[in-house]
Amino acid sequence: xxxxxxxxxxxxxxxxxxxxxxxxxxxxxxxxxxxxxxxxxxxxxxxxxxxxxxxxxxxxxxxxxxxxxxxxxxxxxxxxxxxxxxxxxxxxxxxxxxxxxxxxxxxxxxxxxxxxxxxxxxxxxxxxxxxxxxxxxxxxxxxxxxxxxxxxxxxxxxxxxxxxxxxxxxxxxxxxxxxxxxxxxxxxxxxxxxxxxxxxxxxxxxxxxxxxxxxxxxxxxxxxxxxxxxxxxxxxxxxxxxxxxxxxxxxxxxxxxxxxxxxxxxxxxxxxxxxxxxxxxxxxxxxxxxxxxxxxxxxxxxxxxxxxxxxxxxxxxxxxxxxxxxxxxxxxxxxxxxxxxxxxxxxxxxxxxxxxxxxxxxxxxxxxxxxxxxxxxxxxxxxxxxxxxxxxxxxxxxxxxxxxxxxxxxxxxxxxxxxxxxxxxxxxxxxxxxxxxxxxxxxxxxxxxxxxxxxxxxxxxxxxxxxxxxxxxxxxxxxxxxx
Amino acid sequence: xxxxxxxxxxxxxxxxxxxxxxxxxxxxxxxxxxxxxxxxxxxxxxxxxxxxxxxxxxxxxxxxxxxxxxxxxxxxxxxxxxxxxxxxxxxxxxxxxxxxxxxxxxxxxxxxxxxxxxxxxxxxxxxxxxxxxxxxxxxxxxxxxxxxxxxxxxxxxxxxxxxxxxxxxxxxxxxxxxxxxxxxxxxxxxxxxxxxxxxxxxxxxxxxxxxxxxxxxxxxxxxxxxxxxxxxxxxxxxxxxxxxxxxxxxxxxxxxxxxxxxxxxxxxxxxxxxxxxxxxxxxxxxxxxxxxxxxxxxxxxxxxxxxxxxxxxxxxxxxxxxxxxxxxxxxxxxxxxxxxxxxxxxxxxxxxxxxxxxxxxxxxxxxxxxxxxxxxxxxxxxxxxxxxxxxxxxxxxxxxxxxxxxxxxxxxxxxxxxxxxxxxxxxxxxxxxxxxxxxxxxxxxxxxxxxxxxxxxxxxxxxxxxxxxxxxxxxxxxxxxxx
Numbered sequence: 001x002x003x004x005x006x007x008x009x010x011x012x013x014x015x016x017x018x019x020x021x022x023x024x025x026x027x028x029x030x031x032x033x034x035x036x037x038x039x040x041x042x043x044x045x046x047x048x049x050x051x052x053x054x055x056x057x058x059x060x061x062x063x064x065x066x067x068x069x070x071x072x073x074x075x076x077x078x079x080x081x082x083x084x085x086x087x088x089x090x091x092x093x094x095x096x097x098x099x100x101x102x103x104x105x106x107x108x109x110x111x112x113x114x115x116x117x118x119x120x121x122x123x124x125x126x127x128x129x130x131x132x133x134x135x136x137x138x139x140x141x142x143x144x145x146x147x148x149x150x151x152x153x154x155x156x157x158x159x160x161x162x163x164x165x166x167x168x169x170x171x172x173x174x175x176x177x178x179x180x181x182x183x184x185x186x187x188x189x190x191x192x193x194x195x196x197x198x199x200x201x202x203x204x205x206x207x208x209x210x211x212x213x214x215x216x217x218x219x220x221x222x223x224x225x226x227x228x229x230x231x232x233x234x235x236x237x238x239x240x241x242x243x244x245x246x247x248x249x250x251x252x253x254x255x256x257x258x259x260x261x262x263x264x265x266x267x268x269x270x271x272x273x274x275x276x277x278x279x280x281x282x283x284x285x286x287x288x289x290x291x292x293x294x295x296x297x298x299x300x301x302x303x304x305x306x307x308x309x310x311x312x313x314x315x316x317x318x319x320x321x322x323x324x325x326x327x328x329x330x331x332x333x334x335x336x337x338x339x340x341x342x343x344x345x346x347x348x349x350x351x352x353x354x355x356x357x358x359x360x361x362x363x364x365x366x367x368x369x370x371x372x373x374x375x376x377x378x379x380x381x382x383x384x385x386x387x388x389x390x391x392x393x394x395x396x397x398x399x400x401x402x403x404x405x406x407x408x409x410x411x412x413x414x415x416x417x418x419x420x421x422x423x424x425x426x427x428x429x430x431x432x433x434x435x436x437x438x439x440x441x442x443x444x445x446x447x448x449x450x451x452x453x454x455x456x457x458x459x460x461x462x463x464x465x466x467x468x469x470x471x472x473x474x475x476x477x478x479x480x481x482x483x
Numbered sequence: 484x485x486x487x488x489x490x491x492x493x494x495x496x497x498x499x500x501x502x503x504x505x506x507x508x509x510x511x512x513x514x515x516x517x518x519x520x521x522x523x524x525x526x527x528x529x530x531x532x533x534x535x536x537x538x539x540x541x542x543x544x545x546x547x548x549x550x551x552x553x554x555x556x557x558x559x560x561x562x563x564x565x566x567x568x569x570x571x572x573x574x575x576x577x578x579x580x581x582x583x584x585x586x587x588x589x590x591x592x593x594x595x596x597x598x599x600x601x602x603x604x605x606x607x608x609x610x611x612x613x614x615x616x617x618x619x620x621x622x623x624x625x626x627x628x629x630x631x632x633x634x635x636x637x638x639x640x641x642x643x644x645x646x647x648x649x650x651x652x653x654x655x656x657x658x659x660x661x662x663x664x665x666x667x668x669x670x671x672x673x674x675x676x677x678x679x680x681x682x683x684x685x686x687x688x689x690x691x692x693x694x695x696x697x698x699x700x701x702x703x704x705x706x707x708x709x710x711x712x713x714x715x716x717x718x719x720x721x722x723x724x725x726x727x728x729x730x731x732x733x734x735x736x737x738x739x740x741x742x743x744x745x746x747x748x749x750x751x752x753x754x755x756x757x758x759x760x761x762x763x764x765x766x767x768x769x770x771x772x773x774x775x776x777x778x779x780x781x782x783x784x785x786x787x788x789x790x791x792x793x794x795x796x797x798x799x800x801x802x803x804x805x806x807x808x809x810x811x812x813x814x815x816x817x818x819x820x821x822x823x824x825x826x827x828x829x830x831x832x833x834x835x836x837x838x839x840x841x842x843x844x845x846x847x848x849x850x851x852x853x854x855x856x857x858x859x860x861x862x863x864x865x866x867x868x869x870x871x872x873x874x875x876x877x878x879x880x881x882x883x884x885x886x887x888x889x890x891x892x893x894x895x896x897x898x899x900x901x902x903x904x905x906x907x908x909x910x911x912x913x914x915x916x917x918x919x920x921x922x923x924x925x926x927x928x929x930x931x932x933x934x935x936x937x938x939x940x941x942x943x944x945x946x947x948x949x950x951x952x953x954x955x956x957x958x959x960x961x962x963x964x965x966x
Contacts, residue, residue: 068854289897328896328905335902336889359882366879369872370952371551371959388871389852395878396849399842406819413811414772419818420903422811469853476854 001480004057005065006072011053013077013142017084018046023133024088028126035124038091046084071473078462081142082106085134094127099451106458108134109142110465111347113221113317113434116447116454120226125207131222132211138465139218139248139347140188144181187255188347191217195244202236212318216244219347221317221434228319228442235303238320242310249275249314249342270381271343271354275313278353282309282337286330293327305330313337315349317434324441331437338427338436349432349464351401358386358394400468405430408460415453425449429460484963487540488548489555494536496560496625500567501530506616507571511609518607521574529567554956561945564625565589568617577610582934589941591617592625593948594830596704596800596917599930599937603709608690614705615694621948622701622731622830623671627664670738671830674700678727685719695801699727702830704800704917711802711925718786721803725793732758732797732825753864754826754837758796761836765792765820769813776810788813796820798832800917807924814920821910821919832915832947834884840864841877883951888913891943898936908932912943 021043028036065073085108086101088094095101100116107114108131115131117123192213199209208224215222225231229238247255250272257265266272286305290296296304304321311318312334323334340356342348361379369376379386405426412422417439424436425446435442440449449457463471473479504526511519548556568591569584571577578584583599590597591614598614600606675696682692691707698705708714712721730738733755740748749755769788773779779787787804794801795817806817823839825831844862852859862869888909895905900922907919908929918925923932932940946954956962 067856071854328900328902329893331902332893332896332905336893362875363879363882363886366876367883367952367955368959369876371554371956371962373550392845393849393852395882396846399846399878399881400850403846410812410815410819413815417811419811419814422815469850472850473854476851479854 001072001482002065002069003480006069006076007053007057009065009069009073010077010080011050011057013073014050014053014080014084015047016050017081017137017142018043018048018050020133020137021046021085021088021130024126024130027129028124031125033124033126035088035092035126038093039088039126039130042084042087042091045087049084068473068479071470072479075462075466075471075474077142078109078466082109082458082462085109085130088130089127092124092127094123097451099454100447103446103454103458104131105134106461107429107434108132108220108222109138110432110461111135111139111218111220111315111349112429112432112461112464113215114429114436114440114457114461115222115434115445116449117445118447120224128211128222128224129207132214132220132224135218135220135222136192136214139220140185144184183256184252187252187259188217190259191244191247191255195240198240199237202240203234204232204237212241213244215318216241216316217248217347219245219248219314219316219342219349219432221311223318229307230320235299238303238307241318242307245310245314245316245318246279248316249310249346249348251343251345252347253345265382268382271357274357275343275353278337278340279309279313282313282333286326286333289327289329308334309337312433313340313348314342314346315431315433317428319435319442322441322443324437324443335424335427335437338431338433341431350430351398354381355394355397357381358391359398361386362391362395397468400472401430404460404463404468404472408456411456412449412453415450417449417453425453425457426460429457430464432461432464484555484965485548485552489552489559490536490540492548492552492556493560493563494533494540496556497533497536497563497567498530499533500564500620500625501526501528501533503616503620504529504568504571504613507609507613510612511607514608516607516609518571518575518609521576522571522609522613525567525570525574528570532567551956551962554953555962558945558949558954558957560625561592561949565592565941565945568592568613571613572610575607575610577606580934582937583930586929586937586941587614588617589944590912590917591615591703591705592621593915593944594618594622594701594703594798594832595912595915595944595947596698597912597919597923597940597944598705598917598928599932600928601930603707611694611705611707612690615697615703615707618701618703618705619675619697622697622703623668627667666739667735670735670742671700673742674727674730674738678723681723682720685723686717687715687720695724696727698801699724699799700731700830702728702731702797702799702825702832702915704794706801712790713803718782721786721790724801725790728793728797728799728801729762731799732793732829732831734826734828735830736828748865751865754840757840758826758836761820761823762792762796765796765816769809769816772810772812791817792820795916796823796831797825797829798914798916800911802918802925805924805926807920807926818907818910818920821914821916824914833913834881837864838877838880841869841874842881844869845874845878880951883955884913887943887946887951887955891939894939895932895936898933900932900936908936908940909943912940913947915944915947 021039025036025039025043028039082102082105085105086098089101089104095104095116103116113135195213195216196209199212200206204212211224214220223229229241254266254269254272283306286309287301290301290305291298307320308323323331339351341350341352344352344354358379358381365377365379379391408426408430409422412425413419417425421438421440424438425440428434428436428440440446446454446457504522508519508522508526511522565585565588568588569581572584572587578587578599586599596618678696678699679692682695683689687695694707697703706712712724737749737752737755766789769792770784773784773788774781790803791806806814822834824833824835827835827837841862841864848860848862862874891909891913892905895908896902900908904921904923907921908923911917911919911923923929929937929940
């Protein structure tokens, strides 16, 4: 492990992050609110810490960023941002304990959208902007952003890119990793601007439009209203958000190719087909269940079922209604969607559709092998054979994901949460969704969870956002050993 | 597919099964009860159907029992036994609908122990004996029994053996499969007799002692009392049952070797170590949880926690207490145990400890590979390398198991069960446990489940008992095609 390089790179990310805190300070001044000083001070502390780190570590040999260094930089970079990003919440007086402030920041950065704030509407514009801005930075990835902005991180960039971008098979759009990072951020900004304009046109204020667009394209879920999108109660807004959540759950390389007029990969993409198929099937089943067991009109049934299905499968977590009182089948489907997640290479969390695809194909292959032991077939995705190492890694990913889920659920139960709340809180944070079931359901928040539980759930968010391997690798024996 | 051979073999199993129905008829006569005629008639119908099948199918070539035939014989043999075994319940007037009678029989045969009877204590001795006797036959396996008894089934016996005996790596004790089958049944009978004697000595009637011994060594769970073992309220009996449930959850080949004085394989067995470790850890955690949150004495805490832990991990399902009112951590642990199950090659159901071992080792291997991509290590169990095909099959097993679990839970939710009851009922039947949580918790029974739900849960029991592959293989395209 080249510790100097790691500290140096993490420090650079912290400097970038400190500079980004000037944005909410500007918002504060723009709205004439008093907490600009809190943001300016946080920015100064963060940037100073980052600069100190860069100066003290000064690696002798910049080129020695290997696999392990990439993993360490990503995990520690995110952890550092979650810690420094908590400063404004405390300095501005929004949250009083470190557990609360770090939970809220980690929830923002990891695009979870779970909140401990009792009254969102009582917060200043700057705080609300900061929460949504954290989503937006974490959605495409603060490390990827740093790669795009800082030349110093380019060496070893492909290691960092792999550690941060979701999905088992990250596509490179361009031979140079920095170009890929720039392209991805370009599409991301385009989607954000398009949605902001649409939301503004259909009745939101510009501030609400922009913050909700941040929360949508990052599949985050923080809202500026206590009742989330239910506060606007506008079918048009619900539909816009549904469409953009769906888009944000698609592999961004497909967006890029579509923008360049290349639609062939989209038509061929197995993951996209499965994703769309699951969404449609879930909407159909939940709609039938709601029509049979509740009193919504057909229009409202379709509106709320499609919104909640897309919101939970993309792990966004916006709500238009309290789905926790829906009939058992609908709730069971939503709980399963929380584990599936969006497509690899999107901003969505959880297990990801491509992995579900590999799992399904692997199981069917093995079932066939039990019948015909001598016929061995290869698993194919998008017409290409999936190497055995990849499917092996995918299977292990799912087991590790479920292991973290089970152990954390046990720990949350031990803190006194009832079983449904324990399951819901871990599923919702590990999958970077936000609202869960029970105590942490759509109408409640995480403020009632004990402090130690907030730290554990913050860890779950990080494990989920960095796709398990990146964080758990740090605990592999010998990881920190010198090369 | 050699259909004639399949029908012929299934018919022979049915004949054996019909003959076994004479045992409860004898019990009925012994206790001077009136339902001996129902059992005699059922036996005659079953045997006649079997003999007709044998005569009509008369295969030209007895030797053509391959892999597919073995799978078909096992699945269809079990299904036939579950249907014919339901006759006495209907003819004796204990249960009125086919859904109820088949559910009860399947629950017996698959050693599940879930009941639809409202009042067990109102049943005749013959019916109670039949339920426990079904456990006992299904525990070691009706097909294995037939192999031991009938020379005609010996050809192709190894295929049948593999399809019925639980666990991914069935050990053969003897080169000839029929000898292995006999040895396994020998140990099984020895355990049953030993436990019967002990229970009799510590205060049970001989009838209760024998039926509970059947239910224990088969890890079944049917009791002769409505309140299960709580009715006796005897610490000695609880301890005897706990020990024998634990023994029944161990690979029977280890019992065999121990009886022959060979203790080396036992000391070396990774699965046994993990099994014992999980049991001890679960007892410790639940005891601490109960001491902190409920008012049991230390003695009762240890007694009930060890009994319920062993009862649920071995998928027996006897109860000494209503664990559904225990605090959340204890309930969460019990729910997880319901998925783990006992050791491969035991009578226990669910996923099995050896598979959990393989999953854990595979995940850790892949995690290490993420850190050191160039180092590839082999998974080892009991000092031997586990072939990649085996771990591939184990991973697929778990995914198929969870898929059946999820889809069945959705279906049960659609029938109006609340989420916890839906999860509990499927986990308890698929894992061959018996009592679940909620509506189907330890103090309730399955009579309130709608008829279609009973059929689905009966299917889950069969899928669980025959370890997923054997049943699902029948739906693989081309399975029924002629060779």
